Amino acid sequence: MRIATMATGGIGGFLAVRLTNAGHQVATIARGSHLAAIRDKGLTLDGPSDLEVVRPWIATDDPAEVGEVDAIIFGVKGDALEDAARAYLPMIGSQTVVIPFLNGVEAANRLLEILPEQNVANGTAQVSTTIASPGVIKQTGEFNVFTFAERDSRPSERIDAMRKAINEAGSSAPETDDIERDVWSKFVLFSAVSGVTAAGRCTVNEIVNIPELGALFRRVVSETAAIGRAMGVALAPDIEEKTWAMANRLPPAMRASTAIDLEKGLPLEVEWISGAAARLAAKAGKSAPANETLYAILLPHISGR
Ligand SMILES: NC(=O)C1=CN([C@@H]2O[C@H](COP(=O)(O)OP(=O)(O)OC[C@H]3O[C@@H](n4cnc5c(N)ncnc54)[C@H](OP(=O)(O)O)[C@@H]3O)[C@@H](O)[C@H]2O)C=CC1
Ligand SMILES: CC(C)(CO)C(=O)C(=O)O
Structure with a gap:
C-alpha cells in the first residue's frame, strides 16, 4: 500500500518503521532537524527489545511531492490538527482514508471541517512512543494496539486493508464494531x-x-x-x-x-x-x-x- 505518516512523531514514526519493514511504500512527512536526520540516517525505532532502522519510500515536508496515497496515518498534537490537515490535502484522492490517532474524542469531527466526509475515519492508539532525538522514535513498554474503523463502524475494504497491513507488520490492529x-x-x-x-x-x-x-x-x-x-x-x-x-x-x-x-x-x-x-x-x-x-x-x- 501507499501510506503517508502525517506527521512522523511518536505515532506516525512507530507505524512508518513497522510498515516500511513490511514492504509498504511509506511517505514520512516531517520537518526541521527530524526530517534532516531521517533523510540522512533513516528513521530509527528504538524499541524495548531491538533497534530497527528503515529508509522510507519518501521523506519530505512537502505532501505535494508524495501525491495521492491509499491511507494517511494522522498523528500530530491537538493544536496542530487544522494546519496539518490543510497541508496534506495534495495526498488525498477520492478513496484515501485518513485515520486520526490523536488523544481525545474530537479529532475526527475537527477533520470533517477541513476534509471531504468520505476521507475521514476514526481511531485510537494504545502505545507509548516519543521522538527521543531527531530521526529516532523511542518506544516504552511492549504494548502497541491501533484500533480504527470508518466513523460509523461499517465494514470497509480500505479499513480491512490497513488492519491487515498493520497486523502483518507485527503490530496490532483489532477489529471493532463500535469505534466511537x-x-x-x-x-x-x-x-x-x-x-x-x-x-x-x-x-x-x-x-x-x-x-x-x-x-x-x-x-x-x-x-x-x-x-x-x-x-x-x-x-x-x-x-x-x-x-x-x-x-x-x-x-x-x-x-x-x-x-x-x-x-x-x-x-x-x-x-x-x-x-x-x-x-x-x-x-x-x-x-x-x-x-x-x-x-x-x-x-x-x-x-x-
Ligand atoms: N506517542 C504516543 O505514545 C501516543 C500519542 N497519542 C496521541 O497521538 C497524537 C500524536 O502524538 P505523537 O505522535 O506522540 O506526537 P509527536 O509530537 O511525537 O509528533 C508530532 C509530529 O508532528 C509534527 N508536525 C506537526 N504539524 C506538522 C506539519 N504541519 N508538518 C509537518 N510536521 C508536523 C511535529 O513537528 P514539530 O515538532 O516540528 O512541531 C512532530 O514531529 C497526540 O494527540 C497524542 O496525544 C495517542 C496515544 C499514544
Ligand atoms: C497513556 C498512553 C501512553 C497510552 O497509550 C498515551 O496515550 C499517552 O501518553 O499519550
Whole structure:
C-alpha cells in the first residue's frame, strides 16, 4: 500500500518503521532537524527489545511531492490538527482514508471541517512512543494496539486493508464494531492518566499506591464515563472498574505524554483532554469538577515555556 505518516512523531514514526519493514511504500512527512536526520540516517525505532532502522519510500515536508496515497496515518498534537490537515490535502484522492490517532474524542469531527466526509475515519492508539532525538522514535513498554474503523463502524475494504497491513507488520490492529465506544473508552482512561500524572507530577505507580491519588483518578474516570453515556456512547457498564484494573496493569513508571510534555516545557494537549471533558460535560448537562480542576491547574502551562 501507499501510506503517508502525517506527521512522523511518536505515532506516525512507530507505524512508518513497522510498515516500511513490511514492504509498504511509506511517505514520512516531517520537518526541521527530524526530517534532516531521517533523510540522512533513516528513521530509527528504538524499541524495548531491538533497534530497527528503515529508509522510507519518501521523506519530505512537502505532501505535494508524495501525491495521492491509499491511507494517511494522522498523528500530530491537538493544536496542530487544522494546519496539518490543510497541508496534506495534495495526498488525498477520492478513496484515501485518513485515520486520526490523536488523544481525545474530537479529532475526527475537527477533520470533517477541513476534509471531504468520505476521507475521514476514526481511531485510537494504545502505545507509548516519543521522538527521543531527531530521526529516532523511542518506544516504552511492549504494548502497541491501533484500533480504527470508518466513523460509523461499517465494514470497509480500505479499513480491512490497513488492519491487515498493520497486523502483518507485527503490530496490532483489532477489529471493532463500535469505534466511537473504543475512542471514548481510551478517553475515559486517558482523561484520568493525563490529568492526574501531569497535575500530580506522578507516575501510575503512585496512582495505584497512594489512596488519595487513586480516589482522584477514579473520580475522573467516573465523570468522563458519565459524560460519554450522556452523549449516547455505548460504554461498557463496568468501564469504571475495568479502567481501574487497567491502571493497575500499566507499566508502574508510566506517565501520560501530557506529564512528559509538562516536564519538557512543551505545549500541552489539555484543551483536548481535561478541557474537552469539562466542555463536553457542560454541553451534556453533567458536572465534571475533577476534570475542571485538573484543567485549571494545567492551564498556566498550556503553551509550554
Ligand atoms: N506517542 C504516543 O505514545 C501516543 C500519542 N497519542 C496521541 O497521538 C497524537 C500524536 O502524538 P505523537 O505522535 O506522540 O506526537 P509527536 O509530537 O511525537 O509528533 C508530532 C509530529 O508532528 C509534527 N508536525 C506537526 N504539524 C506538522 C506539519 N504541519 N508538518 C509537518 N510536521 C508536523 C511535529 O513537528 P514539530 O515538532 O516540528 O512541531 C512532530 O514531529 C497526540 O494527540 C497524542 O496525544 C495517542 C496515544 C499514544
Ligand atoms: C497513556 C498512553 C501512553 C497510552 O497509550 C498515551 O496515550 C499517552 O501518553 O499519550
